[in-house]
Amino acid sequence: MARVALLSNPRSTGNRSVLPSVRSFCAEQKDIFHYEVEHVNQIGAALRTIARVNPKVLVINGGDGTVQAALTEIYRGGHFSGAHYPDGPPPVAVLPNGKTNLIALDLGSGGDPLVALKRVLELARSDMAPHIVSRELIQLSDGSVGGKAVLGMFLGGAGLADIILYCRHKIYPLGLPNGISHALTMLAVMVSIVFGLRAAFLPPRPSRVKVSVLKHGEMQGHFALLMVTTLQRLLLNRTMPGADSPVGAMQLMVIERGRSTLFHVLLAALRGRLGRVGVSGVHLERGDEIRIESDRSSVILDGELFEARTDRPIVLKPTAPVPFLRLAA
Incomplete structure (x- = not known):
C-alpha cells in the first residue's frame, strides 16, 4: 500500500x-x-x-x-x-x-x-484524522434528468466571469507574475466601473443575469460579481461570509454594479467586515439549489467555462461531503 x-x-x-x-x-x-x-x-x-x-x-x-x-x-x-x-x-x-x-x-x-x-x-x-476536513462539491448541470454533471468548488459568474476571462486572455499572456496580473486586472475593473469607460482593453459590461435560490426568491440585474462556493477561504486568506453556518452547503454572493457599491464593498473588505455587516448592493445567501439564467452569460467552475441561457439555465446543487486533507495546523 x-x-x-x-x-x-x-x-x-x-x-x-x-x-x-x-x-x-x-x-x-x-x-x-x-x-x-x-x-x-x-x-x-x-x-x-x-x-x-x-x-x-x-x-x-x-x-x-x-x-x-x-x-x-x-x-x-x-x-x-x-x-x-x-x-x-x-x-x-x-x-x-x-x-x-x-x-x-x-x-x-x-x-x-x-x-x-x-x-x-x-x-x-x-495520524491524519485531525487534519481531515469535509467539503461539499458543487454539482453543475442543466437540470435535466440524466444530464451530464460536472463537479467543482468555486463558480464565478456575471461580471466576475468576465473579469476571469479578461485576465486569462488579456493579462496572463503578458507573462507577468500572478500577483501583478491580478492587480492589473482589478485596476482595469475599477477604471471601467468608476469612470464608466468601455473599450477593447477593458473588461466588458456584464450581461443581465437572473439568479434563483430555492426557497429564498430570486434577483436579476447586471451584477459586478456572482460567486458560488463551498470553500471557506478565498484570496487574501479571507474567510467566506457565513462559512461556519450549518444552513445550506453552497454560499452565494452577488454584488451589484455601481460606483457607490464598489466603494463600500472595498472598504468593508479591507476592514474584514464584508458579509458581517450589511452593505447596500451586496446579497448573501446559502442554499441547496441555485439556478442561473441569462442570455448567453458565461460562468466558470474551477477554470472550466459554461454558458447560462434563458432556455437552458445552469443548475447548481451540493454533493454529499467529500474528505480533504488540510495541511495547515
Whole structure:
C-alpha cells in the first residue's frame, strides 16, 4: 500500500518548472506512487490504477482543469469502492499549482508545491484524522434528468466571469507574475466601473443575469460579481461570509454594479467586515439549489467555462461531503 498517490499533469503551466523536482523527490520515496497524465481524459484510467495501490491520501498536482476533472471522476467514477474502501475515497490534497489556487488555499496549501507535497507525506506517516476536513462539491448541470454533471468548488459568474476571462486572455499572456496580473486586472475593473469607460482593453459590461435560490426568491440585474462556493477561504486568506453556518452547503454572493457599491464593498473588505455587516448592493445567501439564467452569460467552475441561457439555465446543487486533507495546523 502506498501512503501517498500523486496525480500530476505535466502540461499544467505551474508544472513546467516544478515537476522535475517533484519527480526526483518521488523517486526517492517508497511511500509515494506517482502517476502522470497528458490529458484530462486520461484521469479516469489513472484513478483506476491508483485505486489498486490503496493510498491513504490522494494528491492532485495540476491546474484548475485537472483538479476539476479529478474531483468529478473521484465522485462519479466509483473507483474507490469495495472492500478496500469501506469509507469511500481517501482524503484529497491539492498542491498549489494553478493561477489562483483557491482550493489549495482553502486547504492550507500555499507557496511551493514541493514543500506542500513533503507536508502531505509527513501527515500520511502519522495520524491524519485531525487534519481531515469535509467539503461539499458543487454539482453543475442543466437540470435535466440524466444530464451530464460536472463537479467543482468555486463558480464565478456575471461580471466576475468576465473579469476571469479578461485576465486569462488579456493579462496572463503578458507573462507577468500572478500577483501583478491580478492587480492589473482589478485596476482595469475599477477604471471601467468608476469612470464608466468601455473599450477593447477593458473588461466588458456584464450581461443581465437572473439568479434563483430555492426557497429564498430570486434577483436579476447586471451584477459586478456572482460567486458560488463551498470553500471557506478565498484570496487574501479571507474567510467566506457565513462559512461556519450549518444552513445550506453552497454560499452565494452577488454584488451589484455601481460606483457607490464598489466603494463600500472595498472598504468593508479591507476592514474584514464584508458579509458581517450589511452593505447596500451586496446579497448573501446559502442554499441547496441555485439556478442561473441569462442570455448567453458565461460562468466558470474551477477554470472550466459554461454558458447560462434563458432556455437552458445552469443548475447548481451540493454533493454529499467529500474528505480533504488540510495541511495547515
